[in-house]
Amino acid sequence: MSTIKDVSQYTGLSIATISKYLNGGNVLEENRARIVAAVETLGYKVNHAARALKTNRTRTVGVLLPTLTTPFFAEICANIEHLLTAEGYSMFLCSYYEHPDEEIAKLHFLVEKSVDGIIMVPQSITADSLMGIEQVREKRTPVVLMDRSVAEFDRVLADNSSAVHDAVEELIINGHRRIGIIIGPPDITTAFERKIGYERAHADYSLPVDPELIRIGDYSIGSGYREMNALLNMKEPPTAVMGTNHEMTVGAITAAYERKLKIPDDISFIGYDEVQLTKVFNPPITIVLQPIEEIARHTTEILLKRMRGDYGAFPQVCRLKTKLLLHESVGRPL
C-alpha cells in the first residue's frame, strides 16, 4: 500500500501539499495534475485509520435496531445505508434482539468503536441511560432516535395516533362497534400512541371502549396469533380487528385462517406495515402504511446536520404522516 509519502516523493511535492490537495485545498494546476497522475499510478488510497487518529472522525455511523428481520426495520435500514453511502459514510449495523441489556451494551459498543453518530430505534432505554454515556451527553456522538421516542433527543416518528385513529374510524364508518385491536407493549411509545388513537376514534363517535378488546402483544407473530385467538374466543367477539405491526398482523391473520374464517365476510381486518401484505393475503387487506423512505431520510438528514456540529433546533421532533391503504378486508358487521 502506498502512502501519502510515496505520492510526495513521486511528485517531488511535500506531503503537506498532497494532504492539502486530498482534502480539497487549492494547489497549482500543474501540481494538481502531477498529484492525480501519481495517485493513479501508485494506486494510492488514504489510510482511514491514520486520518481518524488525527481528526477524531471516522466517517462511520452506527445503526442500532431491535431486530434486523422485521421488514419495517430492514427497509428503513436499506434506505439509510443508501443515503449514508452517498455521503461517504459507512454503516455499522447492530441489533439488540429486543433485549434491554443488549440494547445498552450495543450502544456502548458503537460509541466505543468511535462512530461519528448513531441512529437507533430505542426500546427499553431511558434518557438517563443515554445521558449516562459521556460521548452522548457531551454531544460528541450525536444520537438520533427513530420510530420510538425518548424525551430530550432528536427523533423521527410516525404519527401513530392518527394512523390508528383513521383506521379505526374506517371500521366505525363501516358499522363496526366491537373493534378488537392488538397493540404492542405499552412501554414502547409507538404502542402507547396507537392505543391513544384507538381510544380517540371511539371518543369521536361517542362509542364506549371495552378494555377487553384491547389486547397486548409484543410485536411478534406469535403474540398476534395468540391475541387474535383470545379475541375470537370471547363470548362476544369483535366484528373487526386491527393489528398494529407487520408481525402481529401476520399472526392474527394466520389465526383467522386456521378457524376457516373468511375476511371480510366473517370478520373485518386492518393490518399494518408492508405493502406486500395487501396483496399476498387472500383477499388483499387494508393496511396502515408507514412512510419508510421519509423516516429514513429525515433521520439521516438530522444526523448529518448534528455531525456537522449544527445543533440548531435541538431536540428536533419530526412527525410523519402514515397512509391508510384501502383494500378488501373491511366489510360491514354481520
Added chain:
Amino acid sequence: MSTIKDVSQYTGLSIATISKYLNGGNVLEENRARIVAAVETLGYKVNHAARALKTNRTRTVGVLLPTLTTPFFAEICANIEHLLTAEGYSMFLCSYYEHPDEEIAKLHFLVEKSVDGIIMVPQSITADSLMGIEQVREKRTPVVLMDRSVAEFDRVLADNSSAVHDAVEELIINGHRRIGIIIGPPDITTAFERKIGYERAHADYSLPVDPELIRIGDYSIGSGYREMNALLNMKEPPTAVMGTNHEMTVGAITAAYERKLKIPDDISFIGYDEVQLTKVFNPPITIVLQPIEEIARHTTEILLKRMRGDYGAFPQVCRLKTKLLLHESVGRPL
C-alpha cells in the same frame, strides 16, 4: 477522553506496560490491580483508530448483500452480526441493490475502508473482478462468498439442486406430470443449480421436460407474479408450480389468488424460504427451507479462520442441506 498515557501517569507504570496488559500480556498482580483501577476511574477506552494504524487491523468485517430487504438475506445477516459481535468484530453492512456496478463499487468501498474481511453474496461479479482487487488477490482481505458461487473462492452454499429435486419429486409422486417452475436468472448460480434439480427429478422418473414450463424470473415479487400468470395462461397449464425464492413465491401465489384459484384444489404449489410463509398463506404451503443459521455460522467461521491467517484447505466449499417442509399446498392433479 483519556489515553494510555493518562493510565500510565496515574499508575506510575510505563505506557508499554499498560499496552501489554491491555493486549493480554503478563503483568505483576499488583500492577494489574493498579491498571484496572486506573482504567476504571479514568474511564479509559482504547482508541481503535490508533490501534488500527499501528496493527493494520480494524476488527471490522464488511458484509455485502444484493438487498437487505429479502428476508432470507436479512436473517442471515442477523445471524452473522450476532456471531461477529461475540468475537469483538463490528459489521459494515452494504447492499448493492442488485446493480452490477454497485456490486463492484461497494466491494471497493469496503476494501478501502480497511475491513479485515468480507462476506458477500455475489451476483454479477467474476473471479477476475475479485482478483482485480489487490487486497483480495494477495489475501490481505479474505473474502468468503455466501449463497452463490464464484470459482476459486471460499464459499458456503445450499444444496440447491437437491432442494428442488426433492420438491419436484414430491410433486411427481403426487401424480403431477406438468410441473411449472419459476427460477431466477440462470447466470445466478443458485438459479442454475435449481434448474438442474428440476431436470434431474424429471430424468429420475423418465418424464419429459417441457421447456415452456421453466419460467425465468429475477427473484422479485413482480417477476413471480408475471411468470405465474404466464404459466396459467398456457393452453395446457401446469397442474403444479414451484417458486424458487421467497419473493417469487409471494408473487406467484398472489397471481393464483387473483384468479380465485384454490390451492391445492385447483393447482398445487411449493414455495421457497421463510417459515412464515408456510402458515400465513391460506392454506399453509409446502416449502423448501434453507439452513439460514448454518449458512451464517459456517461463513463466519471460515472468515474468522482466514482472518487469523489460516489458509488451510483453500478454497473451501461448504454445501448445506435444505429441508422440505410438507404442508397443505400439494394435492393430486385434477
Added chain:
DNA sequence: GTGAAAGCGCTAACAA
C-alpha cells in the same frame, strides 16, 4: 501556494 515539523494514541521491538 508550499514545506518543515509536531503529534494524534497506540504497538512492538529491544534493552534493562
Added chain:
DNA sequence: TTGTTAGCGCTTTCAC
C-alpha cells in the same frame, strides 16, 4: 516483568 523508543500515515499549524 518493565521501560525506552521508533514510527504507523495522516492533518495542521506556522513560516516562507
